[in-house]
Amino acid sequence: MLIHVHVGPSPLGDERGTYEHVEAAIRVIEASGLEFEVGALGTTVQGPADRLWPLMRELHEATLSSGAEKVMTHVRLFQSREDVVEASMSDLAARITH
Structure with missing residues (x-):
């Protein structure tokens, strides 16, 4: 399965940084x-x-939890019936020509 996710916090950040709340979500993904x-x-x-x-x-x-007062999360999903993606993200990106 592939997900493409965008968290839209309000406000974007705080005294720790402009994008602190977005970065909190990215740390969850990294972990x-x-x-x-x-x-x-x-x-x-x-x-x-x-x-x-x-x-x-x-x-x-x-x-x-990182301190945003509100958040709107947008998610797009791709899933096959067998829950198998036939190529890695890097393989899929390599197929795109600019």
Whole structure:
């Protein structure tokens, strides 16, 4: 399964940094041990569905726990019936020509 997630905290950060609340969500992803790629408009994570579903909630809650007053989390999902992604994120990215 692949998820592309964007947390939209309000406010974005605090005295610790402009993007502290977003970075709190990214730290949760890093700690998961799953393959991920941070982009300008969100983060893509690859792994089994039974790990990614709870991870989405953890990301949302980590943003609030870091001090955000509100958060809107946007998620896009890709999953095959067998819960197998045939290529890694880096393989998929390599197929894109600019």
